[in-house]
Amino acid sequence: MTFSDKLQIIRKSKGITQEELAEKLNVSRQAVTKWESGMVYPDIMNLIQLSELFHITVDYLVKDNQCSKSMEITYNNDMDELIDFKLEAIKNTYAGYAEPCGASRPGSNDYTYTKGDYQYYDTWLGGEKFSGEEAIWKNGKAIYSMNYFGRNLDERFSGDFLKEVLRSAPKELPYRGPEFYQSGEYTYKTKVIGDKDWFQGYEEIFCQNIKVYECFYHGGVLI
Template sequence: MKFNENLQTIRKDRKLSQEDIAEKLGISRQAVAKWESGTAYPDIDNLILLSELFCVTIDNLVKDTAECSTKCAVGKEIHKEKIVQFLKTATRYTYAGKGKEEEIPCRPSSHDLKYEQGEMKYFDTYIGGEKFSGEEVVFENNNPMWAMNYSGRTIGEQFSGDFLKEVLLLRPEEMPFRGPEVYQNGNYTYHNTYDGDFSWFQGKEEIFWGDKKVFECFYHGGIVK
């Protein structure tokens, strides 16, 4: 599958029209139509804009994916990458990035954080403090696509919320559930173990201060259909 076919597949997967793409990029619909017909090719600036719009790499836009068995398989992989990249971006603007909570909570005493990018929306809402439970959800065009529930507690006075936020900002692409498998900074060490993959998973994260466990959190989730 070449660029023009990739573009059509991703656009239709996002439920966008050629007019939608043209409006978002500030170009004519005819230009988009020529890209999809293979009679013209976008310049590097428009490739970057398409990459940002779809939350995929330029490589995934332009490479020949003929080795893939079906267009559906390619579309699913691109869609997964879109959600993962959006999750990583949303993390920087919400809890881990010390983002501002919503002024009016959706539930009594809940903490709510939200981030939007185009047709994508991210919500993180939790209750409690030392002992807490919450949920992260990603929506596309107001349809829930991915969700994760979590519940945890702080155990020792040495727990550092700043260290936890630092860890969550390192959310890896290959396992974007919480933080990396292992991370250490000074006397703090973070461990994350899990089963499954992006579509269906469960896991546990722990923070140690020296040899003493000061935090634990259990989580599970996956693709929503």
Template sequence: MSIAENIQMLRKKNSLSQEELSVILKVSRQAVGKWENGTAYPDLERLIQLSDYFKISLDRLVKETENCDLHVKNKENPDKSQFIQFLLRAKKATYAGHGEETKASRIASHDLEYKEGELYYYDTYIGGEFFGGEEAIWIKNEPYWCMNYYGRVIGDHFNGDFLKDALSNVSYDSPYRGPALYQNGEYTYHCKTEGSFEFYQGYEEILYDGKKMYECIFNGGIVR
């Protein structure tokens, strides 16, 4: 197999689109497309990134053979689809679903957890009207994904139950906070994200009768 075929096979076996791989490598989607159709070749820096991300040697990545027997990622990790589905269930069972808090991990922190077999989710935050925290996932006690967030209430009429309702409508296509738009009466929730599941950032806000009274920024991705 050629390097073009190797890159394409590795990308597809890891359930990545060309756009998602381009974000991870900080190149254009067109560049990834050219690598895969053989009209361009990754430079050394990008080859090293590909080798590190897919956890194979450079030699096996660039080797042209009928059967290079490429291994992809850690076999103990669930595929992205399985992981996202778990993340959605975890979110809906904890803060967004009015789940009970567990023992505080830090002074005056609020902590929530959710488990399914070898998958473990933890959410911890501090503060009240001004707050900051982190969500994370472990697979067999190995950290896999995290998200940091900071938010604040900046106006009257904030309703925590409305925020939780919005967050409980988190979608598979954007499994970070809430949906792009959620409304109930005078309340409106907006959420915008950039990037991919592996590396992203976003912003959410709540308006009451058209006036912003809450905002939160967040970012995160895969950790190894």
């Protein structure tokens, strides 16, 4: 992942606007915009300030590492099985229009899927603003978890399109949806920092270039 992508995700995950970041660094908003668009690169002093502000290393900021590349390693059989099961579970629960199971908490929406030694569970609260967690167990032991928090920003948001996106997640990027997906007037984009062991990401949906949905997510394996 490039520096510009990392900066956008980290800034948004902290709830900081471009204007607020510019003020903290004593630079113009236009400078931050150019950094995040990849037009220019900050000097070493600004990199150090970003490192201190977000509590990350300069090396991490400047090192260009594509998340998809990190997923191209040779998995052991357990990891292959875990990813295959997760993608199958997604297609057989919420994203696949399955009926929810009984609520585990007041007002919660719960989905579960079991195959062999694996069990998948997804539970979330809310509506236009929502918060949830999906988790996977193998032989009764929790081995994977991801939390997510999002909101619908416009009445043109399409739950059907989001489900289509989730069903299209590739094995090399099994967190939410593909990096880019388009169907009709809707477009989906996501950026991820990290890999299967420890990751965080941000996804957006646009309808005719108007952002109608956003969601932050983070998680990883527990073994």
